[in-house]
Amino acid sequence: MKRAESEGGEGGNAEKGENEGLLVRRIRSGTVIDHIAAGEALNVVKILGITGTTTEALSIATNVPSGQMGKKDIVKLNNRELSKQEVDRIALISPHATINIIRNFKVCEKKGVEIPDVVEGLVRCPNPGCITNTNEPIASRFSVTGKGLRCAYCDWIIGHDITSYIL
Amino acid sequence: MHTFYRIGWRGKATRHIISIGDFDRRQIDRLLDNAKRIDAQKFDKNALFGKILATLFFEPSTRTRMSFEAAMARLGGTSLSVGSVEACSMAKGETLADTVRVVSGYADAIVIRHPKEGAARLAAQFATVPVINAGDGAGQHPSQTLLDLYTIRQSMKLDEINVALVGDLRYGRTAHSLASALSLYGANLHTVSPKGLELPASLLAELTGKGMRVTDYNSIGDAIPEVDVIYVTRIQRERFPDSASYFDVTSSYRITPETLANAREHAIVLHPLPRVDEIDPRVDSLPHAKYFNQSRNGVPVRMAMLQQVMQ
Ligand SMILES: [Zn+2]
Numbered sequence: 001m002k003r004a005e006s007e008g009g010e011g012g013n014a015e016k017g018e019n020e021g022l023l024v025r026r027i028r029s030g031t032v033i034d035h036i037a038a039g040e041a042l043n044v045v046k047i048l049g050i051t052g053t054t055t056e057a058l059s060i061a062t063n064v065p066s067g068q069m070g071k072k073d074i075v076k077l078n079n080r081e082l083s084k085q086e087v088d089r090i091a092l093i094s095p096h097a098t099i100n101i102i103r104n105f106k107v108c109e110k111k112g113v114e115i116p117d118v119v120e121g122l123v124r125c126p127n128p129g130c131i132t133n134t135n136e137p138i139a140s141r142f143s144v145t146g147k148g149l150r151c152a153y154c155d156w157i158i159g160h161d162i163t164s165y166i167l
Numbered sequence: 168m169h170t171f172y173r174i175g176w177r178g179k180a181t182r183h184i185i186s187i188g189d190f191d192r193r194q195i196d197r198l199l200d201n202a203k204r205i206d207a208q209k210f211d212k213n214a215l216f217g218k219i220l221a222t223l224f225f226e227p228s229t230r231t232r233m234s235f236e237a238a239m240a241r242l243g244g245t246s247l248s249v250g251s252v253e254a255c256s257m258a259k260g261e262t263l264a265d266t267v268r269v270v271s272g273y274a275d276a277i278v279i280r281h282p283k284e285g286a287a288r289l290a291a292q293f294a295t296v297p298v299i300n301a302g303d304g305a306g307q308h309p310s311q312t313l314l315d316l317y318t319i320r321q322s323m324k325l326d327e328i329n330v331a332l333v334g335d336l337r338y339g340r341t342a343h344s345l346a347s348a349l350s351l352y353g354a355n356l357h358t359v360s361p362k363g364l365e366l367p368a369s370l371l372a373e374l375t376g377k378g379m380r381v382t383d384y385n386s387i388g389d390a391i392p393e394v395d396v397i398y399v400t401r402i403q404r405e406r407f408p409d410s411a412s413y414f415d416v417t418s419s420y421r422i423t424p425e426t427l428a429n430a431r432e433h434a435i436v437l438h439p440l441p442r443v444d445e446i447d448p449r450v451d452s453l454p455h456a457k458y459f460n461q462s463r464n465g466v467p468v469r470m471a472m473l474q475q476v477m478q
Contacts, residue, residue: 127284129282129283129284131263131288131289134262134263135262136262136263137264138289147369151285153285154284154285154306155306157369
């Protein structure tokens with residue numbers, strides 16, 4: 001494990017700037033997803049399966065000024081540490097996102113996201129004639145290719161608008 | 168007995184035959200070699216004696232089913248035939264996954280045809296016996312592609328040939344699978360199709376990405392002198408707003424003795440059949456016409472497929 005640093009980097013700086021108090025507060029423990037492509041924060045939340053009915057305290061900041069990216073989004077999740085599998089799903093829509101696991105206000109782990117080879121049960125196949133869009137007892141399954149996600153059953157490809165097919 | 172099967176994705180070790188895309192060139196060649204041996208009567212007539220094939224057809228395709236059943240009988244095996252009406256009532260309320268698990272208990276292999284794309288891959292996932300895909304919706308139909316390749320190979324080597332695809336190239340799945348398979352052999356593709364029924368852009372990108380040269384033509388007459396194989400597919404009436412525009416299109420894409428006047432001497436004409444108006448019956452007596460051979464070749468090719476999955 002990496003030496004503990006204080007939570008921050010760019011996210012921290014942004015908070016200390018003119019937006020202080022308006023933007024999200026530091027969290028005691030949980031996950032900070034930083035460097036999300038501007039405008040994608042809500043999709044990141046969707047891809048993590050967080051809906052109005054889940055119990056996590058969640059804060060979202062969008063279009064935060066960023067030295068590297070111009071603008072970025074940040075998502076903070078209280079009291080939940082994301083698993084490797086969950087983190088890698090984020091790569092599908094925001095490959096430059098970074099994940100900070102926070103414990104007692106300190107960054108305990110910092111990791112990038114890696115595009116997975118296969119995604120299962122995350123998105124639905126856009127092909128209405130696909131067997132996965134019936135009542136069969138299977139999860140959707142897509143292989144990740146250079147052109148997008150390819151349905152393992154019917155070979156249809158989801159190009160760039162992955163988020164509109166999230167289950 | 169079949170516990171060594173595992174769920175396979177994209178050509179991993181299984182004995183199912185789901186998509187021609189799961190085959191590499193060596194595997195195709197081996198299957199076609201076996202079909203050739205069978206065609207020359209060099210096969211064991213009891214190779215599949217005591218084996219049972221279930222043909223599970225959720226939509227009608229009498230010829231494909233008969234061809235598989237004939238192939239099974241010639242190898243000494245028997246078939247349990249489930250027609251489309253029975254298959255549907257059998258499946259009433261039941262998932263395909265369950266149907267396939269049950270039928271696995273009755274038979275040594277399953278041939279499946281189903282209206283949904285990907286149905287055969289799902290069946291293979293749940294079956295405990297080998298599954299052969301005999302067409303799933305607009306998806307794959309590997310036995311057709313294998314018999315197309317086999318028929319071409321009876322007339323010429325498959326390497327670096329020039330093949331014209333004519334007709335509905337947008338929805339014509341047989342043309343898509345054939346094109347993908349031919350890309351393994353360094354073939355050049357020549358496409359002739361009505362406006363709106365062109366090869367899908369994604370497939371075109373995939374083929375050219377594999378190094379295939381694809382040339383599109385406005386008229387069939389321009390393509391014919393350039394090619395060794397003319398593969399004609401059916402243009403369906405329902406793709407057109409009215410019968411007048413359908414008639415216009417079909418008449419300009421029709422293969423006649425006149426359009427074949429400039430064909431190479433050894434060039435062959437193929438069609439997955441049934442044909443409607445795409446090929447003039449006067450072509451039937453020309454040496455170019457190979458579509459009835461193609462349909463007859465379904466039996467030895469399917470015999471080779473059955474032997475591959477069951478032996
Ligand atoms: Zn699909």
